[in-house]
Amino acid sequence: MVNRATPEPLVEALCDPSSAARANAPQWEALVRHARGSNLLGVLAERFVSGSLLDAVPPAPRAHLVAARVRAHAQAKATMRELRAIAHALGDVEAPVILLKGAAYLCAGLPVARGRVFSDVDILVPKARLAEVEAALMLSGFVTSHPHPYDQRYYREWMHELPPMQHVQRQTVLDVHHALVPETSRPHPDSALLVADATPLPADVSADLAAGQPGVPIRFAVLAPADMAIHCATHLFCDEDFSHATRDLVDFDSLVRHFAVAQPDFWERLLPRARTLQLARPLWYALHWSARVHRTPVPPDILREACRDAPASPLRWLMNGLLGPALRPTRGRASTRWARRALYVRGHWLKMPPHLLAWHLTVKAFRRENVSLPENADGNQA
Amino acid sequence: MIVSELTRTEVGRQLGGHGLKVRMGPIVASIRSPMPVVADGIGFHYAAHETLDADAFADFNVHIEWPSGIRRFVRPTATFRLDETTAFEPLPANQGFPLLEWGMNWCITAYCDQYLILHSAVVERNGCALLLPAPPGSGKSTLCAALVARGWRLLSDELALIDIDRLAVTPIPRPISLKNTAIEVIRAFWPEAAIGTVVRETLKGSVAHVRPPPGSVERQHEIAHVRWIVLPKYGAEAPMTLSAITRGAALMRLVDCAFNYTVHGRRGFETLASLVADATCRDFRYGGDLDAAVKALEGLASAS
Numbered sequence: 001m002v003n004r005a006t007p008e009p010l011v012e013a014l015c016d017p018s019s020a021a022r023a024n025a026p027q028w029e030a031l032v033r034h035a036r037g038s039n040l041l042g043v044l045a046e047r048f049v050s051g052s053l054l055d056a057v058p059p060a061p062r063a064h065l066v067a068a069r070v071r072a073h074a075q076a077k078a079t080m081r082e083l084r085a086i087a088h089a090l091g092d093v094e095a096p097v098i099l100l101k102g103a104a105y106l107c108a109g110l111p112v113a114r115g116r117v118f119s120d121v122d123i124l125v126p127k128a129r130l131a132e133v134e135a136a137l138m139l140s141g142f143v144t145s146h147p148h149p150y151d152q153r154y155y156r157e158w159m160h161e162l163p164p165m166q167h168v169q170r171q172t173v174l175d176v177h178h179a180l181v182p183e184t185s186r187p188h189p190d191s192a193l194l195v196a197d198a199t200p201l202p203a204d205v206s207a208d209l210a211a212g213q214p215g216v217p218i219r220f221a222v223l224a225p226a227d228m229a230i231h232c233a234t235h236l237f238c239d240e241d242f243s244h245a246t247r248d249l250v251d252f253d254s255l256v257r258h259f260a261v262a263q264p265d266f267w268e269r270l271l272p273r274a275r276t277l278q279l280a281r282p283l284w285y286a287l288h289w290s291a292r293v294h295r296t297p298v299p300p301d302i303l304r305e306a307c308r309d310a311p312a313s314p315l316r317w318l319m320n321g322l323l324g325p326a327l328r329p330t331r332g333r334a335s336t337r338w339a340r341r342a343l344y345v346r347g348h349w350l351k352m353p354p355h356l357l358a359w360h361l362t363v364k365a366f367r368r369e370n371v372s373l374p375e376n377a378d379g380n381q382a
Numbered sequence: 383m384i385v386s387e388l389t390r391t392e393v394g395r396q397l398g399g400h401g402l403k404v405r406m407g408p409i410v411a412s413i414r415s416p417m418p419v420v421a422d423g424i425g426f427h428y429a430a431h432e433t434l435d436a437d438a439f440a441d442f443n444v445h446i447e448w449p450s451g452i453r454r455f456v457r458p459t460a461t462f463r464l465d466e467t468t469a470f471e472p473l474p475a476n477q478g479f480p481l482l483e484w485g486m487n488w489c490i491t492a493y494c495d496q497y498l499i500l501h502s503a504v505v506e507r508n509g510c511a512l513l514l515p516a517p518p519g520s521g522k523s524t525l526c527a528a529l530v531a532r533g534w535r536l537l538s539d540e541l542a543l544i545d546i547d548r549l550a551v552t553p554i555p556r557p558i559s560l561k562n563t564a565i566e567v568i569r570a571f572w573p574e575a576a577i578g579t580v581v582r583e584t585l586k587g588s589v590a591h592v593r594p595p596p597g598s599v600e601r602q603h604e605i606a607h608v609r610w611i612v613l614p615k616y617g618a619e620a621p622m623t624l625s626a627i628t629r630g631a632a633l634m635r636l637v638d639c640a641f642n643y644t645v646h647g648r649r650g651f652e653t654l655a656s657l658v659a660d661a662t663c664r665d666f667r668y669g670g671d672l673d674a675a676v677k678a679l680e681g682l683a684s685a686s
Contacts, residue, residue: 024437025437025438025439026437026439028439029439029440029443032441033443033465036465036493037465037466037467058439060410060439060441061439063408063441063494063496064441064493066496067493067494067495067496068495070495070496070645070646071495071645073647074644074645074646074647077647078644
């Protein structure tokens with residue numbers, strides 16, 4: 001039995017946009033603020049559009065929804081342009097390239113991509129091909145954004161990705177992963193399994209990416225449905241940064257709702273796959289909280305079975321106490337702030353064994369970050 | 383009700399409480415601040431602006447805050463915040479009001495993508511708008527203040543909000559920002575101008591703001607179509623020239639001055655192309671003689 005958390009206006013409006021129809025001005029103001037704070041304004045706008053309800057929204061809040069749609073639409077186009085450039089850069093590298101998160105949702109044409117904005121492109125390549133991929137990207141103008149030797153070591157030895165790369169001209173940021181979780185964390189999901197099951201892009205999207213650059217092969221794929229949902233859950237519940245938690249839970253709900261209908265064997269595969277990948281714990285959290293907050297239609301037997309991977313009682317109570325406030329829309333409440341801080345500490349704990357974490361925190365505490373930065377940064381103001 | 387109808391105490395009370403809601407063209411800002419410089423700045427510069435009830439919809443909830451704890455008493459700073467987002471580094475506390483102005487500019491350029499937004503001053507006469515798009519330091523605010531002094535209606539000193547569907551400028555009359563020598567130039571040119579406190583040693587040097595005329599604020603709902611596009615460039619010793627430029631060159635300048643051109647894609651291009659097609663486009667170089675510069679622009683306006 002899943003008990004419902006206190007309804008949040010933003011969550012209610014996302015689930016059922018028509019529920020916002022009778023909102024008064026202060027309620028609309030709160031809705032726009034919470035959606036903007038949780039980076040969900042574009043998603044909210046598209047939910048109104050799908051329900052043919054955008055025109056019924058009062059003009060003042062509607063302007064924000066319209067603006068968010070313009071931004072999200074522009075970003076989708078910019079992402080496709082960026083992927084064309086990345087395909088070109090990786091043309092000679094005969095490695096599979098799996099798009100993750102935002103870029104994947106967009107290219108796979110999933111409903112979750114509607115109105116969703118994101119900052120970087122994330123890709124996953126086999127670890128053995130990492131050097132080759134990095135070299136090809138550097139030749140095309142991507143440089144590391146973290147030149148400090150400690151950061152380089154941190155990413156290359158302990159993390160699941162290269163230090164983020166930024167294109168010198170386009171300023172776009174690309175994260176090149178070789179695994180779903182850091183090398184130093186306890187679970188070790190086998191990336192080869194993810195690559196083996198990956199789904200190629202729809203033919204029209206591949207054709208769109210290849211347009212204008214004959215001879216450039218498009219080797220992009222996306223994770224299989226179950227893997228995509230598991231990755232979303234992992235990103236949400238294993239990361240130390242919970243500032244994007246509200247949005248990630250909306251993503252998970254949307255992915256699961258879609259796959260439950262579009263993929264007949266989705267539920268059957270999901271839990272065994274999560275166990276194979278050693279990611280059953282974050283999946284349990286995601287299923288439990290998504291059902292609780294978004295009323296995601298998770299079959300009761302799946303929820304019961306997933307519960308076998310839940311933590312034991314004391315930890316479970318503690319986590320429930322933290323996740324409730326942490327998953328609520330960002331709106332300046334002290335409980336949300338404190339819960340996210342506590343989960344930040346937990347995220348680090350999961351990421352590294354204690355001795356390494358102690359070393360990492362010591363280095364970070366005593367390191368002098370770019371001493372000249374404040375003066376340079378002044379010029380950017382206003 | 384307008385801001386000048388509130389007492390200074392009431393302005394301070396609302397700023398310190400649930401927020402003072404001020405209409406700035408199409409935008410309603412709910413402003414909170416415990417700082418007296420902010421209350422004084424708003425009371426002076428936004429005197430003619432409408433203030434709304436606590437239960438009216440606000441587009442942006444912004445805060446200008448003291449630092450926490452004891453830092454408030456040792457070289458205090460002011461921080462701008464939109465909901466949970468702190469957009470800039472804190473500035474010295476005496477810059478609280480300019481910080482509010484820069485913060486509002488940021489809110490509009492970051493979130494109002496329903497408009498195509500140009501870095502431009504806009505004034506209007508007889509229903510026709512004059513666009514003065516330019517990068518900072520070109521003297522557009524000085525020209526804008528001088529034209530307003532001569533009776534042109536202020537639509538905006540900094541941000542031209544282009545309504546894409548109606549191909550018109552949506553007014554957002556806010557205080558005109560003057561920098562350094564421009565402050566004294568305008569004082570001399572327009573002795574009746576309501577110029578607020580000069581704030582020195584900001585990132586842009588000395589800054590002062592001119593209160594928009596009540597007439598411009600009252601008519602902030604009236605959109606205007608662009609009739610003239612003048613690209614100003616100030617050079618202290620340069621002879622004044624007002625010369626025709628091709629529509630293509632004007633278009634490229636508008637693209638350079640747009641904050642969100644790329645966000646609008648093809649529609650952005652089509653909008654700017656329509657603007658230059660319907661307007662008289664001029665390059666304008668002017669020097670120290672502001673009176674002559676204003677006469678030249680008024681001449682252009684009467685001739686075409």
